[in-house]
Amino acid sequence: MSIHLLDMSEWYNSYLQSEHWQGIKDKTRVKSSSFQKRGCLICGNKCFDIHHLDYRYLGKEKLTKHIAPLCRQHHQEFHDWQNQANKLPGDLGLWIQKFHPRQWSKLSHVQKHKTTKYSSANKIQRIDKQMKIVNGFIKRLDFSSAEKVTLSTKMRGALAPHTNKILDYIGLMGESRHERLLAMKTQLFDRQELIVKLKNFRAILEDYYGIC
Numbered sequence: 216m217s218i219h220l221l222d223m224s225e226w227y228n229s230y231l232q233s234e235h236w237q238g239i240k241d242k243t244r245v246k247s248s249s250f251q252k253r254g255c256l257i258c259g260n261k262c263f264d265i266h267h268l269d270y271r272y273l274g275k276e277k278l279t280k281h282i283a284p285l286c287r288q289h290h291q292e293f294h295d296w297q298n299q300a301n302k303l304p305g306d307l308g309l310w311i312q313k314f315h316p317r318q319w320s321k322l323s324h325v326q327k328h329k330t331t332k333y334s335s336a337n338k339i340q341r342i343d344k345q346m347k348i349v350n351g352f353i354k355r356l357d358f359s360s361a362e363k364v365t366l367s368t369k370m371r372g373a374l375a376p377h378t379n380k381i382l383d384y385i386g387l388m389g390e391s392r393h394e395r396l397l398a399m400k401t402q403l404f405d406r407q408e409l410i411v412k413l414k415n416f417r418a419i420l421e422d423y424y425g426i427c
Contacts, residue, residue, distance in 0.1 A: 230273060239276055243284065250284045256311065256326065257318050259288035259386045266293070269333040270425065283307060283330060303425055304335025306327045311366060338424040342417065349372045349416050356410050363403040377423065384419055385412060 230236055243250040243265060254261045263284040267273065272281040285293060285307075293310050295300070302309070308330035311319045321325070331337065352370045366374070374385065375396060382395045386409075389395040389404055 227273070235274060237279070240368075242278060243282075248278070250278065255284055255286035255289055256307075256330070257289045257315050258286055261284065266290055266304065267308060270304060277352070278426065280329065280332075284305040303333065303335045303338070305331075305338070306335055307331075309334060309336075330343045335426060338426060340409065342420045342424060342426070345420060346417050353410055353413050356406055359406060362404045363405060364386050364409065365378065365401065365403060366399055368417075373397065381419060381423060385409075386392065397410075 242248060243263075245251060250263070250265075251261060253259070255263045263286045266285045267276070267281045268281055268283060276282050292314075293307060296310055296314070297304065297306065298308075308319075310329065311322070317396060322330070348369050352367050355367065356364060374382065376388075377396065379392050382392065384402060387398050389394040389398050
């Protein structure tokens with residue numbers, strides 16, 4: 216299974232020059248911040264880059280969840296390994312365990328959780344769990360003779376956390392995310408069309424999580 220790597224597009228490069236990103240960087244430079252106190256996760260260097268653990272959160276990063284401090288050398292080493300091993304930015308914890316086990320043992324529980332939460336293994340596990348619900352619903356639809364159907368409670372629960380892109384793919388109506396979520400309970404779908412979409416749902420989830 217291959218992994219999407221970040222497309223270093225003009226948009227991304229311009230984002231790194233944006234006021235929003237500069238504000239994020241400024242917050243990590245404050246002496247009282249946990250980033251400045253800890254420094255690079257590997258060597259403790261107080262002069263560090265900011266590593267994104269999941270590119271889905273570009274523009275809405277939270278210091279406590281989505282980014283980690285790495286000095287320039289270790290940041291480059293990680294991305295070199297990531298590209299060679301076909302991994303995700305969120306596989307930082309795996310890289311630390313593999314190449315810097317002593318430093319890994321010194322990280323707090325919170326730091327270990329943050330650097331593994333967005334790993335490719337966790338994302339694949341999440342997709343497998345959601346697809347178990349989807350496949351169960353497909354079987355239910357296969358046995359149905361109705362032309363029009365609604366989403367099951369479990370299916371609605373599997374869809375609720377996702378973005379408008381995925382809700383649009385299913386065909387939920389509404390101008391806003393809130394309206395689409397409300398439509399889940401009552402909207403009628405063509406049974407055969409819904410089956411076709413759900414059978415391709417794994418590919419949609421893999422694209423959403425950056426895995427293909």
